[in-house]
Amino acid sequence: MLVTNDDGVTSPGLHTLASALAEAGHEVIVVAPASDCSGQGAAVGPLHVTGKIQFERVGLPGTDIEAVAVDGPPALCVMAACLGGFGAAPEMVVSGINLGSNTGRAVLHSGTVGAALTGLNFGQPGIAVSQQAGETQLWLSAASLAVSLVERVAARSEALVFSLNVPNAGLSSIPGLEAATLDTGGTVQSALVEREAGVLEFRFPTPRPPRPGTDNQLLAAGYATVTALCGPQAVTLDDWAFIEGLLPAARPRRDSA
Numbered sequence: 001m002l003v004t005n006d007d008g009v010t011s012p013g014l015h016t017l018a019s020a021l022a023e024a025g026h027e028v029i030v031v032a033p034a035s036d037c038s039g040q041g042a043a044v045g046p047l048h049v050t051g052k053i054q055f056e057r058v059g060l061p062g063t064d065i066e067a068v069a070v071d072g073p074p075a076l077c078v079m080a081a082c083l084g085g086f087g088a089a090p091e092m093v094v095s096g097i098n099l100g101s102n103t104g105r106a107v108l109h110s111g112t113v114g115a116a117l118t119g120l121n122f123g124q125p126g127i128a129v130s131q132q133a134g135e136t137q138l139w140l141s142a143a144s145l146a147v148s149l150v151e152r153v154a155a156r157s158e159a160l161v162f163s164l165n166v167p168n169a170g171l172s173s174i175p176g177l178e179a180a181t182l183d184t185g186g187t188v189q190s191a192l193v194e195r196e197a198g199v200l201e202f203r204f205p206t207p208r209p210p211r212p213g214t215d216n217q218l219l220a221a222g223y224a225t226v227t228a229l230c231g232p233q234a235v236t237l238d239d240w241a242f243i244e245g246l247l248p249a250a251r252p253r254r255d256s257a
Helices: 012-023 074-082 104-109 111-121 139-154 215-220
Strands: 002-004 029-033 055-057 066-070 093-099 126-131 161-166 177-179 191-196 199-203 224-229
Touching: 002 012, 002 074, 012 029, 012 093, 012 139, 029 074, 066 074, 074 093, 074 111, 093 111, 093 139, 104 111, 111 126, 111 161, 111 224, 126 139, 139 161, 161 215, 215 224
Parallel strands: 002 029, 002 093, 029 066, 093 126, 126 161, 177 224
Antiparallel strands: 055 066, 161 224, 191 199
16 A cells, blocks of 8 residues: 655654554555645656656654655655556555645645545545644544545445545544535635736635535534545537537548548
8 A cells, every 4th residue: 555645754644644554454655755745736747857756765763664755746656656666556545644634626736635646547546635734733533534444445346536634633523424525615715916027926815605515614514524536537528519620631530431
């Protein structure tokens, strides 16, 4: 099982998650960014230019878990691992625990979610684990829920990514785990307020009230939430006639001859 994150290989959330999975009997390898790569989605960097991935074997302090620090974002870590760069390809990707929730359509920009979706491109299911930020992080709550969810996800016939968001509270204080849809907004919403030469300044307004049944609404009510996500896929349209004539000299398709 591959464990990664976007907060960097030294993140306590990553260490708690990897340790909890290992203690539950899973064979774990950590492959994570050498530094904070938050907000980079499924970016892999200029790999097409360099053709190389720089890494260092670091280990996790106080454990015997194998860990690798990669000079690049989390999606690059997952891609390298799924291609066999650090041994056998993993059968599942568990990403997190992210410091702060990943909710709404803004998950498109999340490195935590992007890492798990990259594994899905290789046919592997994944879990992206995020926890609300607080003065003191109760990492074990999110780690415990993630460990319980792993077995359920592994038993499914269809590979998907499940985005798990957990309140920063003890397990006994969380009223339940609810299936949620994505809210239209994310945790961070911004508005452009000023333009200067070479500088864009943003403010972060008070978010709109979340829609009922969404991750933001349920998380605000104290529930942990899980949302099923799938990777990039084509959409079937019935009105492709709108592209006809854009290339008048188009030749017949070979498969239609």
